[in-house]
């Protein structure tokens with residue numbers, strides 16, 4: 001209980017999820033501090049995406065606690081609620097609104113009222129415009145603002161999705177495999193961008209790319225078969241024989 | 251609020267609305283102000299026939315709002331149309347007064363025939379036009395609200411949703427067939443005499459009804475355009491394309507859909523209310539599942555998710571229907587079915603969608619050829635983000 005309240009933004013304790021008898025998460029416990037950036041690694045099927053599904057309300061855990069900001073029980077909230085609480089998510093497979101322009105995608109993500117009537121009578125103001133311009137600059141998508149998102153390259157979609165996360169202005173960002181399909185140079189840029197974002201909020205990044213994880217330079221959690229196998233600096237977990245056996249060594 | 255409608259008036263919407271308003275003025279003039287023998291004269295029959303088509307067009311515009319822009323394939327929109335029609339029919343029945351066959355000042359003929367002594371409670375108020383007008387919006391809107399509330403909240407989507415909308419209209423069909431429902435059973439409501447005190451058969455009344463249909467359709471276009479161009483409209487399309495993604499941005503797709511569904515049902519109700527005085531009858535046949543499917547075909551033919559496609563589709567298909575049913579009636583259903591298959595296979599964007607797409611495709615091609623010749627200032631691809639970068643999923647281990 002004390003751990004839950006102690007400055008911790010996200011608190012998962014003994015979370016279990018099974019799909020038709022298959023245990024995707026078994027006794028997963030994880031604590032993310034306010035302002036912390038954490039990298040999560042682990043082999044395919046380890047349960048990394050499922051963990052994000054649980055945090056964002058897409059999947060309800062069979063048992064276990066999931067708390068946000070100390071006392072908000074996330075297992076009782078739905079996706080829209082959780083998003084409004086300040087948890088943003090980038091999906092493993094980039095999902096942007098393909099028939100909208102880059103600009104519209106960012107506008108839809110922008111924090112603000114979510115009701116139908118507010119949206120009907122919404123007028124874009126200068127502040128909103130400035131905010132979107134700023135995000136376009138940060139994500140280097142400025143020259144593509146009027147392009148349909150469906151026409152972007154894979155890497156550009158990844159960046160647009162990160163931009164949408166920024167627009168949401170969340171307290172906690174969950175980023176699932178942000179550099180999949182990116183060139184080496186883009187990967188480096190993404191690491192820089194995420195580190196900058198993490199200056200003002202908590203970020204959880206799932207990634208297989210070890211160079212990228214090293215670039216982030218943060219505490220690493222290794223998941224395996226639905227629970228935590230090791231935790232610590234990248235050098236520390238890389239030296240762990242269990243981690244080498246199930247993941248790095250292969 | 252003023253922004254809301256001003257934003258709606260882009261070139262396409264303005265042109266469509268203007269064209270409809272011109273029709274609303276010119277067609278009655280050609281009917282009323284020209285001598286019957288003249289080459290310019292439009293017969294009252296033609297005026298009413300096209301008035302009917304315009305109400306179908308409004309119905310297609312209504313369906314397009316939910317199907318085209320939000321991906322809700324309703325196969326029950328005929329029900330909202332019919333309910334609006336019944337509300338108007340009830341007003342027209344009460345207007346008959348003691349001029350019915352049985353001469354009962356209070357009860358419509360079919361109630362006298364069934365030996366009813368008093369007017370059922372739900373017929374009260376329909377002697378006032380304003381009351382009926384409210385019901386034209388309220389009854390379909392309320393049904394859509396209740397139905398949508400449960401369906402969207404339970405996250406029923408796709409084919410399942412289509413099937414239950416079809417079940418909805420079928421259930422209404424069966425109930426309205428029953429005499430004890432109090433809506434005239436099998437025969438429905440007919441033998442109308444006048445509307446707002448004017449003879450419903452007169453040329454002038456027919457012309458005014460035509461004009462009212464054109465204006466209502468123009469309003470339908472205006473409302474649709476205003477909705478689509480608002481931020482809500484963008485959310486609507488986002489829900490259509492990636493519903494679950496909108497949830498993770500904090501939106502509630504069930505509410506987004508519900509609003510569009512209710513607005514659409516109200517539009518369909520208005521269409522039905524204008525349809526009934528022009529065809530002179532409303533009966534349970536209007537609830538037939540096949541009617542609702544026809545609306546989908548009109549919309550698909552004209553082009554869903556386009557502003558004027560549904561209007562074009564409704565007019566063309568119904569003109570075709572009038573032509574074929576006069577010429578080879580037994581062939582019509584095959585033609586309709588064939589048309590739907592052909593459009594689905596060869597023209598998935600519909601007529602207007604294909605034209606619009608072809609136009610913007612042409613413009614893009616022109617733009618890119620100018621980029622090749624170096625006349626385009628903006629580089630097409632950023633050097634730091636090659637479009638060629640491919641996604642290679644992590645190899646399964």
Ligand SMILES: Nc1ncnc2c1ncn2[C@@H]1O[C@H](COP(=O)(O)OP(=O)(O)OP(=O)(O)O)[C@@H](O)[C@H]1O
Nearest residue numbers: 019022024042043044045046047048049050051092
């Ligand atoms: N909805 C579901 N139904 C059934 N099984 C599922 C479902 N979602 C995930 N799983 C299973 O749960 C396990 C964990 O999946 P998860 O997607 O969380 O892995 P991951 O660590 O994200 O893997 P990757 O690195 O490949 O993305 C996998 O074996 C997967 O097949």
Ligand SMILES: [Mg+2]
Nearest residue numbers: 048049050092
């Ligand atoms: Mg995953």
